[in-house]
Each structure stands twice: as C-alpha cells, then as structure tokens.
Amino acid sequence: MRSLLRKARGFIANKTYSLKGIVKGHHLMTYRGVPCIKCPFDYVIYQMILDEVRPDLIIEIGTNCGGSALYLADMLENIGRGEIHTIDIDDRAYELAKKNKRIKFFHEGWEGYDLENAKGFEKILVIEDGSHEFESCLGAMRKFGHLVSDGSYMIVEDGIVDALGQSGMFGGGPVKAIKNFMKNNTAFQIDHRWINMFGKNATFNTLGYLKKLTP
Ligand SMILES: C[S@@+](CC[C@H](N)C(=O)[O-])C[C@H]1O[C@@H](n2cnc3c(N)ncnc32)[C@H](O)[C@@H]1O
Numbered sequence: 001m002r003s004l005l006r007k008a009r010g011f012i013a014n015k016t017y018s019l020k021g022i023v024k025g026h027h028l029m030t031y032r033g034v035p036c037i038k039c040p041f042d043y044v045i046y047q048m049i050l051d052e053v054r055p056d057l058i059i060e061i062g063t064n065c066g067g068s069a070l071y072l073a074d075m076l077e078n079i080g081r082g083e084i085h086t087i088d089i090d091d092r093a094y095e096l097a098k099k100n101k102r103i104k105f106f107h108e109g110w111e112g113y114d115l116e117n118a119k120g121f122e123k124i125l126v127i128e129d130g131s132h133e134f135e136s137c138l139g140a141m142r143k144f145g146h147l148v149s150d151g152s153y154m155i156v157e158d159g160i161v162d163a164l165g166q167s168g169m170f171g172g173g174p175v176k177a178i179k180n181f182m183k184n185n186t187a188f189q190i191d192h193r194w195i196n197m198f199g200k201n202a203t204f205n206t207l208g209y210l211k212k213l214t215p
Helices: 002-013 019-026 040-053 067-079 134-147 173-183
Strands: 057-061 083-087 103-106 124-128 153-156 188-190 209-212
Touching: 040 067, 040 124, 040 153, 057 067, 057 134, 067 083, 067 103, 124 134, 134 153, 134 173, 153 173, 173 188
Parallel strands: 057 083, 057 124, 083 103, 124 153
Antiparallel strands: 153 209, 188 209
C-alpha cells in the first residue's frame, strides 16, 4: 500500500502541464463530433451553473460550429426545460446542432439581435463568446447585461488572452471589457467561486463569471 502511495506521489510530482498545451488541446475539443472551443474546466463549471440556475433561455454570442450550443442544449434537455439563442455573424454550424429543437440560430451578430426575442422568459443566462475584441465585448455586455436574471450569470469567455500575451490583438480583450463594465455596475459581482475552483485563475474565462445580484 505504502509503495503504491509513494508511486502515486512521484507520478503527480513529475507531472507538468503548460498553458500552451491546454490551449492547443482546447482547439481540438469536440462535443458529439462538433468542434466546441472551450477549456475543459469551464465545461464542467458550465454544467454546474446550469444545474443551479436552471435557465429557460441561454443567449450565446458566438456560435462557430455550434458545439457549445449543442452541449448547452443537451444540458437543458437533462434539466427538462429551456432554449438557446445562439448568435453569430456567420452560418457554419454543423447539421447536428442545426437539427436540435432547443437551439435557435441568429446570424446578424449580437448587434443585430432583437431584444424582443428574449421577452417572456423567466430566467436568462448570457454567454459572451464572440470576437473577444474589447469594444465588441463591452458593447455586448452593455446590451445584454440587463437581460440577465437575478441570481443568474453573464459569462464572458477567453480573458485568458491576457495570460497568453495576446490581449493587444483584441484591443485589450475581454478582461479590459469586464473591468470597464464593472466600474459602473453594482448589479453584478465577479464570482470567484468558479474562477478559483480548480486553483487560482484556473479558467480560460479570467474574471468572466459575473453573477447578477438579487437586489
Ligand atoms: C470563439 S468562437 C465561438 C466558439 C463557440 N462558442 C464554442 O465554444 O465552440 C467566436 C465566434 O464569434 C463569432 N463572432 C464574431 N463577431 C461576432 C459578433 N459581432 N456577433 C456574434 N458573433 C460574432 C465568430 O464568427 C466566431 O464564430
């Protein structure tokens, strides 16, 4: 038994993971065969949040191939309610996602999404996973932030570009947008419970889990 424990400890001590490796891997991720570009830690966090919040509408900015929308749709299927409005400027979603009854596709960008589409829902959760450009990210947060229901979340993806030294390519990127948004906003709180769940900042959504407070 002792030698087994010693072996296990040695195994763990010798393991090294690099952020670069995780970034590379996350680009290879698929869900039911459809590319879905998210950090695995965040996928696990998503399903926990969905189970807690039980939204009847998820607005996702940034569809890409539809893998994340499909994952969210299956989560909602398990919960037994809800739909997804997934928004892009392109139309490259895979058929499997397109066929899913819980997903509605919008192709006019977040700028063109008519907020009337979100009327009549009880519990709304918003995911900002678009261009990651500072201005666009902040604009989307301002447009959709007020739709988020009390106790629910606005999740802003990929602030990790800071740690990768790439935020300059995105005009400052999502973290700058989040800090800007939070400056004038008392309705949301950054929820460190998710951000630090797997270790300090072990998420690609740096500062990106924004919980809408109950007044
Ligand atoms: C990182 S990908 C989305 C990944 C997807 N959510 C996933 O997890 O698999 C970003 C997407 O945002 C889209 N995009 C860029 N500008 C946008 C805008 N103004 N409104 C909505 N989507 C936009 C891009 O076309 C691209 O498909």
